[in-house]
Amino acid sequence: MKPSKPIVLYWHRTDLRLHDSPALHAALSLNPSTFIPVWTWDPHYVYRSRVGPNRWRFLLDCQSDLSKSYTALNPKQKLWVVREAPQTVLPKLWKQWGITHLVFEKDSDAYARERDEVVVKLAEEAGIEVIVEMGRTLFDSDVLVGKNQGKPVMSMSQVEKAADKINGGRPAKPLDSPKGIPDPWEEERMDLSGTEFGGVEVEVDVNADHRTAEDKQYGQLMGPKGDFGVPTLEEIGISPSQVEGPHRGGESVALRVLGNYIKDEEYVGTFEKPNTSPAAFEPQSTTLLSPHLHFGSLSVRKFFWDVQDVFDKRKKEKKQNAPIPTNLPGQLLFRDMYFAAQAAVGYKFQQTYGNKIVRFIDWHLQSKTPEELEKEGPDARPYHVDSPEAEEWFQRWREGRTGFPWIDALMRQLKREGWIHHLGRHSVACFLTRGGCYVSWERGAEVFEELLIDHETACNIGNWMWLSCTAFYNQYYRCYSPTSFGKKWDPEGKFVRKYCPELAKFDKKYIYEPWKAPIADQRKWGCRVTGDGSGESVTKTKEQGEEQTYPKPMFDFDQRRTFCMDAMKNAYGIGLHGDDRQVLDGSWKEAFGIDDSRPRKKQKTEK
Numbered sequence: 256m257k258p259s260k261p262i263v264l265y266w267h268r269t270d271l272r273l274h275d276s277p278a279l280h281a282a283l284s285l286n287p288s289t290f291i292p293v294w295t296w297d298p299h300y301v302y303r304s305r306v307g308p309n310r311w312r313f314l315l316d317c318q319s320d321l322s323k324s325y326t327a328l329n330p331k332q333k334l335w336v337v338r339e340a341p342q343t344v345l346p347k348l349w350k351q352w353g354i355t356h357l358v359f360e361k362d363s364d365a366y367a368r369e370r371d372e373v374v375v376k377l378a379e380e381a382g383i384e385v386i387v388e389m390g391r392t393l394f395d396s397d398v399l400v401g402k403n404q405g406k407p408v409m410s411m412s413q414v415e416k417a418a419d420k421i422n423g424g425r426p427a428k429p430l431d432s433p434k435g436i437p438d439p440w441e442e443e444r445m446d447l448s449g450t451e452f453g454g455v456e457v458e459v460d461v462n463a464d465h466r467t468a469e470d471k472q473y474g475q476l477m478g479p480k481g482d483f484g485v486p487t488l489e490e491i492g493i494s495p496s497q498v499e500g501p502h503r504g505g506e507s508v509a510l511r512v513l514g515n516y517i518k519d520e521e522y523v524g525t526f527e528k529p530n531t532s533p534a535a536f537e538p539q540s541t542t543l544l545s546p547h548l549h550f551g552s553l554s555v556r557k558f559f560w561d562v563q564d565v566f567d568k569r570k571k572e573k574k575q576n577a578p579i580p581t582n583l584p585g586q587l588l589f590r591d592m593y594f595a596a597q598a599a600v601g602y603k604f605q606q607t608y609g610n611k612i613v614r615f616i617d618w619h620l621q622s623k624t625p626e627e628l629e630k631e632g633p634d635a636r637p638y639h640v641d642s643p644e645a646e647e648w649f650q651r652w653r654e655g656r657t658g659f660p661w662i663d664a665l666m667r668q669l670k671r672e673g674w675i676h677h678l679g680r681h682s683v684a685c686f687l688t689r690g691g692c693y694v695s696w697e698r699g700a701e702v703f704e705e706l707l708i709d710h711e712t713a714c715n716i717g718n719w720m721w722l723s724c725t726a727f728y729n730q731y732y733r734c735y736s737p738t739s740f741g742k743k744w745d746p747e748g749k750f751v752r753k754y755c756p757e758l759a760k761f762d763k764k765y766i767y768e769p770w771k772a773p774i775a776d777q778r779k780w781g782c783r784v785t786g787d788g789s790g791e792s793v794t795k796t797k798e799q800g801e802e803q804t805y806p807k808p809m810f811d812f813d814q815r816r817t818f819c820m821d822a823m824k825n826a827y828g829i830g831l832h833g834d835d836r837q838v839l840d841g842s843w844k845e846a847f848g849i850d851d852s853r854p855r856k857k858q859k860t861e862k
């Protein structure tokens with residue numbers, strides 16, 4: 256017999272918040288007798304998405320904060336975390352708990368779409384009503400694509416035009432947080448200890464390098480204490496000492512940070528992205544709300560409307576507001592643009608191979624094809640090392656030891672803290688790809704996926720394509736200098752001194768080009784510019800005692816810039832895209848004059 260009132264399973268995924276959640280609002284509007292908000296600890300994200308320690312902690316912060324907010328509204332409530340893949344665990348949950356309705360926020364990421372299709376089918380077969388509401392972006396990405404003639408949304412003017420056809424370009428207004436939450440089942444019925452639990456088979460763990468202790472995530476369905484608690488870092492096998500970043504997650508943090516910005520009407524009204532400094536730290540020059548948007552601890556509509564209210568107020572006061580797209584609403588629209596590009600392309604959005612929107616460039620360290628990966632198995636390196644030199648440059652880039660202090664400081668900030676300013680991302684992405692190393696953007700995107708606390712597939716991939724001039728943007732002749740760009744923002748080199756402390760005492764004349772400093776000065780400032788940064792960074796000398804070292808630049812930038820621009824020009828002339836036959840069957844090499852029997856020409860660039 257059907258219960259007279261709904262018994263609702265609310266599935267949290269991209270929405271770790273109570274405020275302005277259309278899906279949560281829909282769930283509570285059903286007036287349920289029993290309400291169970293769950294998080295399924297999905298092995299796909301745990302083992303197959305690259306996640307570094309800082310992002311793990313941010314996620315756990317968000318979960319703990321949400322759980323506390325539930326308990327504050329109803330002492331019997333919390334976030335109920337179950338450790339198994341949603342495709343297998345949800346059917347167990349709805350059977351055990353007699354669920355009538357499953358409600359969740361729409362997720363247009365490629366894996367999420369596939370997963371949700373499976374779950375919805377299973378739910379419908381079990382006679383469960385499924386309600387899906389969008390709330391992750393300002394506008395529904397699929398609707399934006401529809402308004403763009405079904406094509407990927409690839410520019411700001413396209414996203415603006417498409418959004419204009421939805422509500423005149425205005426997203427829906429945010430909804431209030433709930434004032435109360437219904438009860439879950441009583442303790443006995445919530446208990447899953449009698450429920451079959453098969454554990455999880457780990458075929459490949461891309462995050463194994465971060466785990467310093469035993470991985471205990473999938474010991475029991477209800478967690479190690481049997482209380483559905485939010486996992487701890489230790490449970491994931493990560494030592495808390497590995498988490499170095501200062502940025503903390505959670506809805507309460509997000510709302511406080513947003514609230515403080517909104518109080519500063521001048522900042523909000525005049526914010527123009529190109530005028531914000533990539534070298535600013537403590538505080539940074541932009542909002543740093545991106546990880547909150549990623550985990551849904553902040554509603555993007557609330558962000559938009561709080562800013563819009565400030566704009567409206569300033570307008571009445573006859574104050575000038577910054578223009579779109581460089582202003583804050585414009586930043587949020589860029590986010591929608593990338594989501595809507597990804598929504599139209601699907602899985603292939605994340606790669607060059609088979610992707611119709613991405614230009615094919617003869618980068619070094621190209622990804623292997625799906626067939627090659629299939630043949631080589633899950634532990635294979637995902638890319639070809641066609642040039643040991645390019646591989647070395649890539650490793651030096653990711654470890655922040657290129658010998659260019661601006662690049663190294665940014666990469667070290669990324670590794671330590673999980674966030675860098677947008678123009679800092681521009682610098683390092685350009686340097687790795689078309690403005691230095693000529694390495695595939697896919698390698699850089701993988702490093703960002705691992706290290707960013709705000710990693711969002713749509714935005715990360717989209718921006719890497721933009722910076723590498725393979726989609727969204729094509730002015731490859733505009734290149735970031737790893738020396739003068741940083742100098743322009745921070746002539747004293749404070750940012751470099753913070754993240755490359757071995758250079759702290761260098762005169763500002765040499766802070767961006769320390770290799771040019773006379774040896775006697777290097778000695779005086781306690782750091783010799785030598786080697787490739789791979790060994791000990793402190794050496795002992797007879798005369799000076801302890802002396803630090805900083806690497807020599809890994810190439811002559813001017814030479815590399817010329818090489819890259821010529822190569823980009825050539826690739827643009829050849830004009831292949833990811834879905835062209837030559838890319839799919841490997842014959843692109845002929846078009847580029849690359850002969851596999853001979854190694855690619857080595858550049859004489861080492862200083």
Ligand SMILES: Cc1cc2nc3c(=O)[nH]c(=O)nc-3n(C[C@H](O)[C@H](O)[C@H](O)COP(=O)(O)OP(=O)(O)OC[C@H]3O[C@@H](n4cnc5c(N)ncnc54)[C@H](O)[C@@H]3O)c2cc1C
Pocket residue numbers: 528541542543544545546548549583586587589590593675676677678680681684703707709710711712714715716718719722
């Ligand atoms: C190579 C590269 C990779 C990137 N990867 C990501 C990523 O994985 N996740 C991510 O959220 N952003 C990514 N960005 C975009 C951008 O750098 C960050 O969103 C921004 O720096 C976050 O800081 P903030 O919150 O202070 O931004 P603010 O300047 O305060 O902007 C407010 C919000 O607007 C959105 N936004 C701003 N710029 C962009 C943009 N260019 N693209 C998409 N959204 C934007 C973000 O959600 C941000 O929180 C990437 C940029 C580059 C160049």
